[in-house]
Amino acid sequence: MQHMKIEIQNPQVEVRNGTGRDQRPFQIRRQVAYAHLAGLAYPVMMRLQLEDSNQGFQPGMYELDESSFYVGKYGELAISRSVRLRPVSVKA
Template sequence: MIKIEIFKEDERVETRTSRAKDDKPARTFYEQDAYAHLGGKFPSLIKISLEKDQPAYAAGLYTLHSSSYVINNFGALELKRFGQIIVPVEAEL
């Protein structure tokens, strides 16, 4: 299980807009900072994609929801580029 942590100071949505290019209009992205614990000494800063008007995730521990993965053209498991969902880690009994 991949552990993702959101700290209190990261309970906010960050907005960025790409520039229009050729025939493609500008696009707005909504993101939130989080930290992935991947087994190293320190967690790695990551960006969680959010939908427009989606509130920021609250501080806490999360993991990726199973809908955040797809099977690629070669039959391998792959993380979706967009539409990832995180869910709270349930407290151990």
């Protein structure tokens, strides 16, 4: 089974701060990544939203972890807003 490959080229994390409707402060942390999608000749730029405990991914190739998927309240397959990646193991 082939997993979706995600490439990180730059460890920089974008941080946005704001105040919600309830007047509580919030912070959104994102990192630029590139998705290698089947059928496309080149990777597609995307932004990953990072969990609070994630300081950002180091440059390298990753796979989208299965824990990033869930079944929504209407039974549809969905992807978590804060995805989890695992490093691609390099074969000798």
